[in-house]
Amino acid sequence: xxxxxxxxxxxxxxxxxxxxxxxxxxxxxxxxxxxxxxxxxxxxxxxxxxxxxxxxxxxxxxxxxxxxxxxxxxxxxxxxxxxxxxxxxxx
Amino acid sequence: xxxxxxxxxxxxxxxxxxxxxxxxxxxxxxxxxxxxxxxxxxxxxxxxxxxxxxxxxxxxxxxxxxxxxxxxxxxxxxxxxxxxxxxxxxxxxxxxxxxxxxxxxxxxxxxxxxxxxxxxxxxxxxxxxxxxxxxxxxxxxxxxxxxxxxxxxxxxxxxxxxxxxxxxxxxxxxxxxxxxxxxxxxxxxxxxxxxxxxxxxxxxxxxxxxxxxxxxxxxxxxxxx
Numbered sequence: 001x002x003x004x005x006x007x008x009x010x011x012x013x014x015x016x017x018x019x020x021x022x023x024x025x026x027x028x029x030x031x032x033x034x035x036x037x038x039x040x041x042x043x044x045x046x047x048x049x050x051x052x053x054x055x056x057x058x059x060x061x062x063x064x065x066x067x068x069x070x071x072x073x074x075x076x077x078x079x080x081x082x083x084x085x086x087x088x089x090x091x
Numbered sequence: 092x093x094x095x096x097x098x099x100x101x102x103x104x105x106x107x108x109x110x111x112x113x114x115x116x117x118x119x120x121x122x123x124x125x126x127x128x129x130x131x132x133x134x135x136x137x138x139x140x141x142x143x144x145x146x147x148x149x150x151x152x153x154x155x156x157x158x159x160x161x162x163x164x165x166x167x168x169x170x171x172x173x174x175x176x177x178x179x180x181x182x183x184x185x186x187x188x189x190x191x192x193x194x195x196x197x198x199x200x201x202x203x204x205x206x207x208x209x210x211x212x213x214x215x216x217x218x219x220x221x222x223x224x225x226x227x228x229x230x231x232x233x234x235x236x237x238x239x240x241x242x243x244x245x246x247x248x249x250x251x252x253x254x255x256x257x258x259x260x261x262x263x264x265x266x267x268x269x270x271x272x273x274x275x276x277x278x279x280x281x282x283x284x285x286x287x288x289x290x291x292x293x294x295x296x297x298x299x300x301x302x303x304x305x306x307x308x309x310x311x312x313x314x315x316x
Contacts, residue, residue: 053164053305060302064252067259074262 008086016073026066033058096200114200121185121197164308169315172218179207180304187261187296191288196296199261201254208250208257211307215249219314227314249310253303260299264291 037055041048100111135146143151157180161173183198190196197203219227231242268287272280 056298056302057305057309060256060299060306063260064256067256070259070263071255074266 005083005086005090008082012076012080012082016076019069019072019076022069023066026062026069029062030059033062096195112200113195114197114203117186117189117194118197118203120194121182121189124189125181125185161308164305165312166316169218169222169312172214172311175214176304176308179210179307180300183207183257183300183303184297187292187300190261190265190292190296195265196261196292198257199265201258204254204258204261205250207303208254208307211253211310212246212250214307215310215314218311222315253306257299257303260295264295267291 033055037051037058040051044051097113098110099113099116102109102111132146132150136150140147154177157177158170158173161176162170165172186196186198186203190199223230231246232239233242268284268291271284271287
């Protein structure tokens, strides 16, 4: 560990990558929603309009956590407060 | 297209710096476009016919689709709020569609989406107080007095999640297209980005616009009904 600043930036990049992991779990949730909606539409085609709009709302709700992960990753990379603190600390 | 929001001009008003960023410029550009469109529609519809034809047909179809959508999700009593959400719908949709031609979407800036989400929240409070009066205020203290902070945080988290959802989606599209344009050689930048634009700007933009509007409508219905 010769350069503490490089260490902080490297850790920030790893943290951003970890934050993007919840995209995988979000996708699982969205896949479950879509699969259930398709099943319901296949069972009851006459209710497909209301099922579709409910499905979109549910997808958006499930997507929120994935978006939060993306925002955390972006903040880690471009607006990381730790890097500024570290630069101030190093002088 | 860039990751950062460019700062175009700085105006000094009495020692206070006002930054005219790319977002503000593009917002005003889209507003100008929508206002001109509205004025053209108004002039064209001056001689309003009972049996619609041509241009009037198109305008009536658009308005009717949105009115049916608002009425089906809000109910007849509350559907007088629909014009505001038609404006939001048109603004979000056109800001997503204009990013196809290289204008950075104003919704890829958190300030724009948070302003719109805050307007939805204020509208929700207003509609709740107007239609349910005391019982709306009482719903903050359900099921017991102790739950008031929890309910308040739940209400205040609504605009945050609403704005972050739209912002994150539009920003992710912008980032992916910026990466594509900056990482690939010139000869693959003709033709192929059309599909990326169609996916990230048109489809995601339209879907997120729909979701923003329908979630706002559902919040208002939950507060006022």
